[in-house]
Amino acid sequence: xxxxxxxxxxxxxxxxxxxxxSETPPRIxxxxxxxxxxxxxxxxxxxxxxxxxxxxxxxVDLLAALFHQPPxxxxxxxxxxxxxxxxxxxxxxxxxxxxxxVVALFVLEALTxxxxxxxxxxxxxxxxxxxxxxxxxxxxxxxxLIIALLALAAFAVLAxxxxxxRRPRVVxxxxxxxxxxxxxxxxxxxxxVPLLVTALFAVLAWRVAGWRLALFTVxxxxxxxxxxxxxxxxxxxxxxxxxxxxxxxxxxPIGIAAAYNDGVSRVxxxxxxxMQTMPAFVYLIPAVSxxxxxxxxxxxxxxxxxxxxxxxxxxLGIRQVDxxxxxxxxxxxxxxxxxxxxxQFPLALSTVMAGVNxxxxxxxxxxxxxxxxxxxxxxxxxxEGVTRLQLPQGFEGGVAVVILAIFLDRLTAAVSRRxxxxxxxxxxxx
Amino acid sequence: xxxAVRAAKVYKVFGKRAERAVKDxxxxxxxxxxxxxxxxxxxxDVSFDVEPGEIFVVMGLSGSxxxxxxxxxxxxxxxxxxxxEVDGTDITRLKPAQLRQMRSQKVSMxxxxxxxxxxxxxxxxxxxxxxxxxxxxxxxxHRAAQALELVGLKGWERNLPEQLSGGMRQRVGLxxxxxxxxxxxxxxxxFSALDPLIRRDMQTQLLELQSELGKTIVFITHDLNEAMxxxxxxxxxxxxxxVQIGTAEEILNDPANDYVAQFVEDVDRTRVLTASSVMAAxxxxxxxxxxxxxxxxxxxxxxxxxxxxxxxxxRLVGVVHEKTIGPAVRTGQKSLDGLxxxxxxxxxxxxxxxxxxxxxxESSVPLAVVDDAGRLRGVIPRVTLLAALAGNGNGNGAExxxxxxxxxxxxxxxxxxxxxxxxxxxxxxxxxEDADASDRPAxxxxxxxxxAEDPADPPPDTGPAPPDAAGEERHGGQGAxx
Numbered sequence: 001x002x003x004x005x006x007x008x009x010x011x012x013x014x015x016x017x018x019x020x021x022s023e024t025p026p027r028i029x030x031x032x033x034x035x036x037x038x039x040x041x042x043x044x045x046x047x048x049x050x051x052x053x054x055x056x057x058x059x060v061d062l063l064a065a066l067f068h069q070p071p072x073x074x075x076x077x078x079x080x081x082x083x084x085x086x087x088x089x090x091x092x093x094x095x096x097x098x099x100x101x102v103v104a105l106f107v108l109e110a111l112t113x114x115x116x117x118x119x120x121x122x123x124x125x126x127x128x129x130x131x132x133x134x135x136x137x138x139x140x141x142x143x144x145l146i147i148a149l150l151a152l153a154a155f156a157v158l159a160x161x162x163x164x165x166r167r168p169r170v171v172x173x174x175x176x177x178x179x180x181x182x183x184x185x186x187x188x189x190x191x192x193v194p195l196l197v198t199a200l201f202a203v204l205a206w207r208v209a210g211w212r213l214a215l216f217t218v219x220x221x222x223x224x225x226x227x228x229x230x231x232x233x234x235x236x237x238x239x240x241x242x243x244x245x246x247x248x249x250x251x252x253p254i255g256i257a258a259a260y261n262d263g264v265s266r267v268x269x270x271x272x273x274x275m276q277t278m279p280a281f282v283y284l285i286p287a288v289s290x291x292x293x294x295x296x297x298x299x300x301x302x303x304x305x306x307x308x309x310x311x312x313x314x315x316l317g318i319r320q321v322d323x324x325x326x327x328x329x330x331x332x333x334x335x336x337x338x339x340x341x342x343x344q345f346p347l348a349l350s351t352v353m354a355g356v357n358x359x360x361x362x363x364x365x366x367x368x369x370x371x372x373x374x375x376x377x378x379x380x381x382x383x384e385g386v387t388r389l390q391l392p393q394g395f396e397g398g399v400a401v402v403i404l405a406i407f408l409d410r411l412t413a414a415v416s417r418r419x420x421x422x423x424x425x426x427x428x429x430x
Numbered sequence: 431x432x433x434a435v436r437a438a439k440v441y442k443v444f445g446k447r448a449e450r451a452v453k454d455x456x457x458x459x460x461x462x463x464x465x466x467x468x469x470x471x472x473x474x475d476v477s478f479d480v481e482p483g484e485i486f487v488v489m490g491l492s493g494s495x496x497x498x499x500x501x502x503x504x505x506x507x508x509x510x511x512x513x514x515e516v517d518g519t520d521i522t523r524l525k526p527a528q529l530r531q532m533r534s535q536k537v538s539m540x541x542x543x544x545x546x547x548x549x550x551x552x553x554x555x556x557x558x559x560x561x562x563x564x565x566x567x568x569x570x571x572h573r574a575a576q577a578l579e580l581v582g583l584k585g586w587e588r589n590l591p592e593q594l595s596g597g598m599r600q601r602v603g604l605x606x607x608x609x610x611x612x613x614x615x616x617x618x619x620x621f622s623a624l625d626p627l628i629r630r631d632m633q634t635q636l637l638e639l640q641s642e643l644g645k646t647i648v649f650i651t652h653d654l655n656e657a658m659x660x661x662x663x664x665x666x667x668x669x670x671x672x673v674q675i676g677t678a679e680e681i682l683n684d685p686a687n688d689y690v691a692q693f694v695e696d697v698d699r700t701r702v703l704t705a706s707s708v709m710a711a712x713x714x715x716x717x718x719x720x721x722x723x724x725x726x727x728x729x730x731x732x733x734x735x736x737x738x739x740x741x742x743x744x745r746l747v748g749v750v751h752e753k754t755i756g757p758a759v760r761t762g763q764k765s766l767d768g769l770x771x772x773x774x775x776x777x778x779x780x781x782x783x784x785x786x787x788x789x790x791x792e793s794s795v796p797l798a799v800v801d802d803a804g805r806l807r808g809v810i811p812r813v814t815l816l817a818a819l820a821g822n823g824n825g826n827g828a829e830x831x832x833x834x835x836x837x838x839x840x841x842x843x844x845x846x847x848x849x850x851x852x853x854x855x856x857x858x859x860x861x862x863e864d865a866d867a868s869d870r871p872a873x874x875x876x877x878x879x880x881x882a883e884d885p886a887d888p889p890p891d892t893g894p895a896p897p898d899a900a901g902e903e904r905h906g907g908q909g910a911x912x
Contacts, residue, residue: 328545330506332610333534334562335527346549424549424590 038286053291056242060295063238068231069193072183076148079179083155086171094158102151109143116143152179194230198222205407209414213407220403229381229400236377237404239295239370240363243302247359251307252352255314256340265315272308280305280369288373298366298375306362313355317348353416360412364405378404432518433479434614434646435486435503440512442473442498452511461669472498473509474670482613485640485647487661489654489693495670496650500618503648504537505529516614534563538607542619544599546591552578552602553587559610570609577609578602580639597628604636608643617649621656633659654693658682666690705781708815709799709808712738718747722758722766725750736795738806739770746806748772749795776800779807783815790815 016022042049066074080102087095108114152175159172185191198221206214224233258265283304287297321344329339345352371379378397385394443451443464451459451469461471472495480486490496501507502514505521513520516536524532538559546555553574554561560570578584581601591599600620607615621629633656640647651657657664658678665675666689674686685691714732716725718741729737735752748770758769775793777786779801790797796811 322545324541324543324545325547327506328539328541328547328558329562331504331533331537331539331541331616332559332562332606333530333532335530338562343547347547424551425592 034286038289042290049290053296056246056296056299057294060235060238060242060299063241064235067197067234067237070182070186070197071145072187073142073145073148075179075182076145076152079175080148080151080155082175083152083159083168083172086168087155087159090165090168091158095155098151098154098158102147102154105147105150106144109147113143152176194221194225197234198225201407205411209410213410213414216410217407220407224400224403227396227400229378229396232376232378232381232397233400233404234377235295236364236367236379236401239299239302239375239377240360240367240404240408243299243366244306244356244360244363246299247303247307247363248310248356250303251310251355251359252314255311255352255355256318256345258311258315259318268311272311275304276308280366281372284369284373293374295370295375297373298370298379301373302363302366302370305366306359309358309362310352310355313358314348314352317351317355318344320351321347350416350418350422353412357409357412357416360408361405364401364408367401433515434482434484434517435480435648436478436513436515437499437503438477438513438515440473440476440499440502440509440514441471442495442502442507443510444470444472448510471670473502475512476665476667476670476672477512478665478672478675480646480648482646483644484662485649485660487649487651487657487664488667489651489657489661489664490667491652493669494667496652496667497618499667500616500648500650503616504533504539534559534610534612536612537614537616538610538612540600540603540607540615540617540620542622544591544596544603544623546599546602546606548591550590551587552583552589552591552594555591555602556605556609558606559612563610573611574605574609577605580608581605581635595628596624597632600624600632601635604632604639608639608645614646614648617647619650619652622651622653629656636660666693705777705779705783705786705797705799705808705810708783709779709810710814712796712798712806712809714738715740715806716750716766717742718766718770720766722755722763722769725766725769726752726755726759729755738774738798738809739766740806744805746774746776746798746800746804748774774798777810778802786810786815 010026013022013024014026017025062074065071084095084099109116156172156176159168182196185196186193198218201221202214202217205217224230254264254268258268280301284297284301287300291297291300318340325343325347326339329343334342367375367377367379368382369379371377371381371383374380378400381397382394382401385391385397441452441455443455446468448469451464451467451471454464455461455471455474461474464471474495476499478486488496488499498507502509503516505514505524509522513522515521516532519532521529521532547558550558553571556577557565557570557574560573565573575584575587578587581604583598583601583605586594586598591602594602600623603620607617621632624632636647637660639645649657649660651660658681661678663675663677664681666673666681666686668689674681674690676684681690685693714728714734714737716728716737716739718739725737725739729735729750729752736749738749739747741747750766750769751771754769754771758766763769774795775789776798777789777800779799786797790810790812796809797815798809799807801807
């Protein structure tokens with residue numbers, strides 16, 4: 001009844017305005033409706049959003065810490081993961097079983113602290129740890145580190161076993177050497193972590209894109225260190241990586257669905273336009289109301305802003321695949337999933353990667369705006385510089401953003417040039 | 431034994447109101463009538479059986495519905511009405527998963543534009559059918575390598591499709607279909623994208639492979655010669671309807687209607703062959719400026735009673751007969767004026783052989799083949815014409831060509847024998863020069879080429895000849911294959 005009278009009033013007002021009896025035009029308060037919708041969502045799905053927000057915050061922190069001051073455990077886990085990935089081809093089952101065992105150990109330790117009690121009660125002879133504790137000058141044994149080291153050792157041994165092929169063995173040797181080198185340099189020699197991380201990025205750049213980008217990486221990141229922007233830059237990098245990863249994970253399936261179905265495509269396109277053109281500040285506000293201040297609303301806003309090219313280019317890439325090739329797959333009886341995974345997606349990959357590149361670049365451009373909601377990183381530096389009229393700080397933050405942008409852009413561009421076909425080409429030459 | 435593939439009253443209508451369109455077509459409506467309400471009838475009431483081990487060719491021009499038809503044979507398209515049976519199973523009733531299984535086990539396909547996966551090497555492409563079927567890596571690679579060896583691509587396994595030529599790519603496409611080890615292979619204009627010579631090689635190879643492996647092959651083409659060469663039986667498709675189905679001979683000798691007859695007309699020898707493809711080199715030849723004495727000597731040396739008289743630019747003046755030259759020499763006449771018989775039957779190089787009979791009957795001397803500029807290109811004695819008409823085998827075309835070659839070799843000597851009498855030392859070179867100057871804009875043919883060489887070297891004006899030669903080869907090839 002109330003709604004009816006409200007609608008009646010609105011039409012009466014509209015009529016009065018049209019006839020010139022009233023000065024105020026009939027108002028359509030879609031902003032208020034939007035807010036009401038957000039509030040309703042927030043009330044109903046509060047737990048869900050807390051969970052998502054908590055997860056995002058955890059990943060961003062983890063990644064930032066990894067770039068910033070990597071814990072010994074993370075390095076060992078990373079090394080183990082690299083070896084496991086190399087083994088996936090030749091010894092898939094052994095690798096998966098070992099990985100499952102390691103995860104189970106971690107969970108067991110986290111839930112019951114069984115390892116901790118074993119160590120402290122002398123269940124494991126203490127001479128295993130004492131020398132290491134003395135060498136690294138630590139006062140207690142960190143159980144997850146033990147598990148991580150065990151995992152590293154297990155994978156290394158698995159890879160070294162005969163019959164696994166040459167490649168996993170080489171990778172394992174390199175990974176173990178790299179982890180030990182990092183331990184030695186950081187905890188025994190005392191080399192600053194930023195230098196080490198810079199070297200790591202430079203190696204990555206050299207492998208993926210060549211020595212020019214490696215040189216740029218070294219100079220650029222040294223400049224970031226020298227500008228005292230390292231912490232901010234690594235926070236931003238973590239934020240960008242998390243946001244882009246989530247954006248790509250959401251965007252690619254949507255893009256595929258849009259490529260398969262014209263109806264989906266027609267619906268998705270205007271939504272993408274909306275996401276791209278709506279000023280980013282506008283969805284920062286509800287993001288904050290969902291996830292409060294911090295990195296999470298920054299990540300969410302970044303995802304929304306950066307996702308569209310991922311969707312568009314995935315759709316384009318899939319649609320561009322020669323229909324005759326798809327037909328060939330069908331003619332030989334391949335099911336649709338296999339056609340997608342083995343024909344369409346590999347052939348669309350370079351276009352999809354161009355989309356990923358765009359996602360990353362747009363994410364980076366959101367960093368500064370995310371700084372406004374306390375996402376930290378370079379955005380905060382720049383935002384502070386602007387609000388306090390401190391030109392040097394703002395400029396230095398801006399330069400750091402540019403360096404990150406060039407690094408990420410050239411790196412992903414180089415990856416996108418390595419399409420499935422060029423990879424096959426390299427395989428054919430070898 | 432059941433038919434390998436059987437299509438029964440198959441209709442395929444695209445667009446709106448397909449069902450209604452089928453009913454109307456059954457009731458006798460035309461394609462245009464159903465198009466009026468937005469239905470595009472691609473295939474209309476087509477029925478045929480393909481026996482196991484047979485090559486069945488579906489021939490039709492573009493838009494005749496042949497690609498749609500072949501795609502219904504493996505279920506890529508579902509007929510709007512009618513049934514398609516593969517090995518006795520009605521595939522129009524299969525569920526998608528069963529249909530996929532049927533394809534991977536019974537029917538493979540070769541595509542017009544090869545449809546090779548650019549991101550996979552030749553071996554992986556060839557093994558694709560087995561990969562889909564879930565054959566373990568080692569076995570499928572082994573079998574793919576065997577299939578590649580079969581098509582003559584051993585040693586190319588690690589190359590990418592882009593590194594191969596068109597013919598080799600299609601051989602990979604063929605190997606992919608063979609490696610899948612299905613009893614039935616569909617080939618959709620498989621050789622149409624290849625250039626003619628490669629296409630003939632591929633046809634030969636296909637016939638050899640088929641006689642070796644005994645596959646059932648449904649082959650789509652728009653090329654009649656290809657259809658005639660490959661097909662045990664040929665179905666001619668026009669505007670979606672099967673106009674005639676029968677053996678190549680049946681279709682050639684007994685075309686079902688005007689449409690087929692028109693097609694078949696193209697392989698009628700007398701219509702395909704042109705004057706330029708049967709003509710022989712004009713010997714003997716006398717220069718227009720030569721005297722009767724020289725002309726007589728030429729006649730005697732060649733032991734003929736007639737010689738063609740040419741100007742220096744090889745334009746035909748006429749013929750001289752021994753019976754008029756003899757008296758002239760005796761009376762001491764210095765030039766050929768008044769002795770040349772200009773009443774010679776002239777035909778253009780593009781005249782079809784069928785149209786040569788009437789002039790040949792009227793003329794006592796060989797027909798003169800002259801080009802637009804009036805230059806003599808060759809001559810057609812009646813014997814040659816009859817030989818061309820009788821020739822079903824390779825015989826005549828080749829013989830004429832050979833004769834042409836010999837004549838070409840002999841001719842320069844011939845002219846040098848005749849011309850010195852005119853006391854113009856530069857003469858042998860000059861005709862070529864003259865011709866050179868006048869020829870370029872007029873005719874495309876190279877004037878340095880003596881006319882005699884034309885039959886041996888067919889290009890532009892003998893266009894239809896090579897396909898026909900292919901048609902002849904067909905008989906030989908098929909005989910060998912069966």
